Amino acid sequence: MASKAHTALAAFRAELAGEVFAPGDPGYDDARAVPNARTDRRPAVIARCAHVTDVVRAVRFARELDLHIAVRGGGLGLAGTEVDGALEVDLRRMCEVTVDPAAEAARVGGGATVGHLDRATLPYGLAATVGRAPGVGVAGCVLGGGTGPLDRAVGPAADHLIGVELVTADAERVHANADENPELFRALHGGGGNFGIATALTLTLHELPRLAAVTVLYRPESGPAAVRAFREVVGAGPDEAGGAALYLSGGPAPRCAALVTYAGGEEELRALAGPLTALPHEAEVRGARAPGLLYPPGGMRAHWSARCLTGLPDAAVEAVCALAADLPAPGSRLLLLPLGGAVAAGAAGAAGHPLPYQRAAWIVHPFACWADPADDERALARVRDACAGVRPWSTDAVPLTLIGDEGPERVRAGLGEGNLLRLEKLKRRYDPDNVFRFNHNIRPL
Ligand SMILES: Cc1cc2nc3c(=O)[nH]c(=O)nc-3n(C[C@H](O)[C@H](O)[C@H](O)COP(=O)(O)OP(=O)(O)OC[C@H]3O[C@@H](n4cnc5c(N)ncnc54)[C@H](O)[C@@H]3O)c2cc1C
Known part of the structure; x- marks a missing residue:
């Protein structure tokens, strides 16, 4: 690593409330491992963020060193897993789920899994429809337009999004919901991690007294x-x-x-x-x-x-x-x-x-x-x-x-032709350098 990078890394380690792992550090191999033994991720740096300020710091650090950014939630994704040389923002510590039973809604940390969500909501007789296994990252599945076990009863997972708190490629914190940044909010219904790092999502829950x-x-x-x-x-x-x-x-x-x-x-x-x-x-x-x-x-x-x-x-x-x-x-x-x-x-x-x-x-x-x-x-x-x-x-x-990396035509088919064009235009606005590319990538138009 060149001296500018060394200096920046030392400063980054000092300022992050969470943990930083670089190759050779104790804990690096554990931190880079994911549940799929076939995936061998070797990021240049892993930032295990403790809170949203850490995520902002991590994005600034990556931009300073011209690193692309990979996002890790549940770690089950199959697309964009070749993250060698990138900064990985590891959200696993940001897994808190806060339920508002009166509003039938939950605020879900960007690294929370289906297991975290179920454990928090089911005691209230409330449920969301996200992935079918406890390890699935809620943000990865919902923002990616995924399917859930109760979809036939309550509608698609992404339709339960009320709002997203995002850190963009400029390290700005933005809120996306029906009133604030509605075009960005729309893009987060299927556009996955292309537009920024979701530090929290708010989801509608459903009464589910019996299952x-x-x-x-x-x-x-x-x-x-x-x-x-x-x-x-x-x-x-x-x-x-x-x-x-x-x-x-x-x-x-x-x-x-x-x-x-x-x-x-x-x-x-x-x-x-x-x-x-x-x-x-x-x-x-x-x-x-x-x-x-x-x-x-x-x-x-x-x-x-x-x-x-x-x-x-x-x-x-x-x-x-x-x-x-x-x-x-x-x-x-x-x-x-x-x-x-x-x-x-x-x-x-x-x-x-x-x-x-x-x-x-x-x-x-x-x-x-x-x-x-x-x-x-x-x-x-x-x-x-x-x-x-x-x-x-x-x-x-x-x-x-x-699906994993099956080529741009599959991404087009997944998102829909006209919709993809609209997303590509928005990508130019929010991530013109395609910093967030380890995903089903939408290229900036
Ligand atoms: C056992 C198993 C069960 C599954 N069940 C289902 C299912 O029922 N329905 C379904 O649709 N899919 C299912 N999947 C697929 C799963 O939804 C996707 O792989 C999803 O991408 C996993 O998200 P993750 O956070 O676990 O993975 P990660 O690898 O951590 O994330 C995958 C991608 O999601 C994006 N991402 C994750 N978190 C954030 C965030 N906070 N902000 C911005 N971007 C983020 C990033 O682009 C990242 O590259 C399953 C997969 C497995 C292995």
Whole structure:
């Protein structure tokens, strides 16, 4: 590091209330690690910020040294993970969640995860709809236009944004909501981390006094019948019914499972899920919260992608079930997530923009998980094959949160053509140097 950089780094270490890690520092390797063992991030400097003033300091430091900036929340993102040479702003310490039960809203720190959010809101009988695993970063998922477990009942996650507190590429603190900076607020419905670092979000919550769930596990040969039954259960059921049909690798053959969640009572769910429990099955698990079955735990090598389907005819069911047989063991999943309901009905909130995938009917989401680096190519090919296998029924639309770096055309398809142009213009205003580029990148026009 040149002497200017040394001096600046020393000053940065002294002024940050949080911690600074550079290569060679004790703690650097722990700080750069993420749950996906395949991701090997080697930032030039990691700033683990304690509060918003630290974030401002970190952005100023990066600009002084001409460093690009990577943002780390939950650390589960698959796009823009090659952050070598960048400053990483690590928000994990900024994970506080404050619930206002009267307003049915929560202020969520920029580094908070779904686990933090659920722990804070559920005691009040309130819930948000963000990602389906506790480790998912709330900001990464919501700003990226992601999907949540209650979307069919309450509408897309991004539509629950009331406001965002942001530090921009100029190290300015700005608020974005329906009244202040409305164009920026709109851009944060899907534009992800392209416009700045969200130090806090305010989200609307929903009353959720009851949430019932049942998971039914089938032998592999019953898979197609189970997926068809799940399709009928969700299709004929109310918007409050959701969940997933999925395959899990491991064992001699992948197991099929159907998870039905219902924002209502146990008895209604029992009736609703009748066609699934009537099929021959191996096990049935009931519980107020869906078991952590949808995704494998972190720590292994992982890669995933997604395709949206306009419908799920029997031929598509057969194709999906056949593809599941090829997923690498031991922890892979092939998920079929239903959309529709309030996702399709919900024109995005006042400042929002309905993302193209929200009009689709289903998401096919292969999530490969394996241990040996020697299997990397094979696992990546399986994910590609699964997406290619459903091509006849798919649209180009895709939730960007569910894909990695798959090229600019996929970003365009995820955001929508006209919308992307509008976002590119706004990017020029807020981040003309594309400092925030480790994401599904929107280039400044
Ligand atoms: C186990 C698992 C379950 C998942 N479940 C779902 C799901 O149900 N629905 C869904 O849509 N997606 C889901 N995802 C995908 C997940 O939403 C995305 O990977 C998301 O980007 C993760 O955000 P993160 O903060 O955890 O990751 P990070 O890698 O920390 O962040 C990803 C990107 O988000 C941006 N970002 C994060 N925090 C901020 C911030 N505070 N300010 C500005 N930008 C920020 C940055 O651009 C960053 O590069 C899942 C992923 C996994 C691995």
